Amino acid sequence: MSIIEVNNLTKYYGKARGIVDVSFNVEEQEIFGFIGPNGAGKSTTIRLFCSLIYPTNGQAKIFGKDCAKFGPDIRQEIGYLPSEVFYYDKMKVIDLLKYSASFYKKDCTARMHELAEIMELELTRRIEDLSYGNRKKVGIVQGLLHQPKVILLDEPTSGLDPLMQQKFFKLIREENARGATIFFSSHILGEVQKMCSRVAIIKEGKIIKIEDIKTLQHDNYKKIKVAASQIDASRFDVEGVIKLEKHNGVVGFFYKGDINVIMRKISEQEVSDVTIEEPTLEEIFMHYYE
Amino acid sequence: MNIYKHEFGMYIRSVITWSLSIFALLFLFLSLFSSFSASAALLNETLSKFPPELLMAFGMNDMDLSSVLGFYGIVFLICQICLSIQAANYGFGLVSVEERDMTADFLLAKPVGRPKILTSKFLAALTGLTITNAVIWISSFLLLNLYRAGKSFDLRTLILLLASIVIFQLFFLTVGVLISLLVRRVRSVTPFSMALAFGMYVLSAFGGMLGGDSLDIITPFKHFEPNYIIRNGAYDLPLVMISVVAIIVSIVASYLLYSRRNIASAV
Numbered sequence: 001m002s003i004i005e006v007n008n009l010t011k012y013y014g015k016a017r018g019i020v021d022v023s024f025n026v027e028e029q030e031i032f033g034f035i036g037p038n039g040a041g042k043s044t045t046i047r048l049f050c051s052l053i054y055p056t057n058g059q060a061k062i063f064g065k066d067c068a069k070f071g072p073d074i075r076q077e078i079g080y081l082p083s084e085v086f087y088y089d090k091m092k093v094i095d096l097l098k099y100s101a102s103f104y105k106k107d108c109t110a111r112m113h114e115l116a117e118i119m120e121l122e123l124t125r126r127i128e129d130l131s132y133g134n135r136k137k138v139g140i141v142q143g144l145l146h147q148p149k150v151i152l153l154d155e156p157t158s159g160l161d162p163l164m165q166q167k168f169f170k171l172i173r174e175e176n177a178r179g180a181t182i183f184f185s186s187h188i189l190g191e192v193q194k195m196c197s198r199v200a201i202i203k204e205g206k207i208i209k210i211e212d213i214k215t216l217q218h219d220n221y222k223k224i225k226v227a228a229s230q231i232d233a234s235r236f237d238v239e240g241v242i243k244l245e246k247h248n249g250v251v252g253f254f255y256k257g258d259i260n261v262i263m264r265k266i267s268e269q270e271v272s273d274v275t276i277e278e279p280t281l282e283e284i285f286m287h288y289y290e
Numbered sequence: 291m292n293i294y295k296h297e298f299g300m301y302i303r304s305v306i307t308w309s310l311s312i313f314a315l316l317f318l319f320l321s322l323f324s325s326f327s328a329s330a331a332l333l334n335e336t337l338s339k340f341p342p343e344l345l346m347a348f349g350m351n352d353m354d355l356s357s358v359l360g361f362y363g364i365v366f367l368i369c370q371i372c373l374s375i376q377a378a379n380y381g382f383g384l385v386s387v388e389e390r391d392m393t394a395d396f397l398l399a400k401p402v403g404r405p406k407i408l409t410s411k412f413l414a415a416l417t418g419l420t421i422t423n424a425v426i427w428i429s430s431f432l433l434l435n436l437y438r439a440g441k442s443f444d445l446r447t448l449i450l451l452l453a454s455i456v457i458f459q460l461f462f463l464t465v466g467v468l469i470s471l472l473v474r475r476v477r478s479v480t481p482f483s484m485a486l487a488f489g490m491y492v493l494s495a496f497g498g499m500l501g502g503d504s505l506d507i508i509t510p511f512k513h514f515e516p517n518y519i520i521r522n523g524a525y526d527l528p529l530v531m532i533s534v535v536a537i538i539v540s541i542v543a544s545y546l547l548y549s550r551r552n553i554a555s556a557v
Binding site for chain 2: 013043047050051052053054071072073074075076078080082084086087088089099100102103104142
């Protein structure tokens with residue numbers, strides 16, 4: 001059974017589009033990436049999982065239970081980190097965390113202090129005195145302190161410095177190894193590429209592709225650069241080649257097709273250097289958004 | 291219970307401020323009674339020269355300022371205005387403040403159902419209002435006995451007046467919650483609560499002035515008009531029932547609306 005099942009999930013805000021006919025499954029202990037630009041519907045999807053909003057149509061199920069009907073049950077085992085973190089300004093960090101922990105059946109005190117230590121969070125400060133990055137840390141700790149089975153991350157790294165991002169990713173990997181399923185929404189492809197096993201790409205409220213990260217990179221274009229003293233870019237203008245460019249005596253392009261064809265083309269030339277790489281997710285991604 | 295405790299913590303400062311202010315008001319006003327009552331006959335005569343419409347507007351028609359409760363009725367009306375603002379503040383802010391400050395995302399993503407959240411919030415606000423209510427009870431008894439200038443008053447009528455406070459508060463609390471759920475977003479609580487409280491007061495005042503009874507039928511200032519209760523030693527029961535019905539309808543509708551509400555996001 002899939003941990004998260006989404007069937008034809010649709011959400012309109014009045015006439016404004018949220019998401020349309022979104023369907024996918026997330027398996028147990030998977031790190032599932034959810035990628036798209038701002039306004040594509042990433043937050044809408046996660047907010048539907050938490051039943052902060054209710055679907056216009058379709059259904060989302062977590063642990064086999066409908067999110068809209070069994071919200072409190074499901075949320076006992078969900079950790080949610082919103083993209084924008086807001087907490088009761090007048091409260092101290094420790095009081096907010098204790099308040100957060102008081103909603104769960106298990107005792108979260110030990111894990112709470114452990115997480116605060118990892119994230120270097122000062123517990124005695126008031127929320128209103130915290131910087132954005134520090135508030136985000138509060139968000140991470142309150143979202144993970146009950147060791148949830150499903151962790152919903154909505155652009156989790158914004159506001160964190162690179163060092164903290166590293167710690168955060170390490171933390172998420174550990175949670176995952178412990179058995180947690182991770183739903184990771186982001187518009188930063190690099191981090192999704194590093195973390196996730198599968199990825200769904202969402203555009204204007206619709207899912208346009210769901211794929212293994214590896215397949216996405218392998219069954220795709222190769223990124224090829226050929227350097228030569230005298231080279232005619234048009235020689236490479238064959239079927240399967242896109243984005244052919246010549247820059248400083250280096251011809252660069254993306255190629256999809258029989259690799260031998262392009263190898264022959266290259267070997268016909270007197271070249272000084274050749275690189276053949278997997279394209280980054282960014283480059284694949286741009287292709288979907290053209 | 292955890293939500294209730296947390297919510298109540300948010301009210302403490304406000305409850306103390308309101309309670310102390312109302313105590314100060316009662317104290318200042320009632321301590322003047324002995325000097326007033328000495329020249330009460332003169333005062334009553336002066337009042338009778340005012341146009342009756344004006345006196346009606348302030349609920350002061352047929353008011354005997356020489357009697358303890360007649361005098362108390364005036365300050366009780368001012369208390370009612372304060373109470374209506376306080377209760378409306380809590381009502382309009384009950385769920386809207388969390389949505390305005392974006393903390394609703396935190397609370398509603400916790401494993402707790404919407405009805406339970408609303409109940410906890412209602413009870414926390416009601417506890418705050420009840421503390422203010424209790425302060426009025428205690429200070430009224432205390433101050434009236436201290437400053438009654440040897441005159442007696444009907445204890446039963448005083449209790450009737452004080453007992454009306456809880457329904458009066460509930461009206462503004464629950465109607466405030468309902469309106470806050472009907473509008474898209476409450477950006478600031480004060481304009482809403484002021485509009486509801488003063489709107490209801492003005493409606494009652496104008497109704498009195500015009501002498502008709504069409505408009506003022508909806509306002510609790512009319513349902514629990516101190517002057518009426520003092521003069522008759524009883525509530526105007528059909529009018530009180532309107533308040534009660536409004537409270538019940540508001541509560542039921544609030545639960546229905548809140549359970550289905552889509553919480554707006556930060557961006």
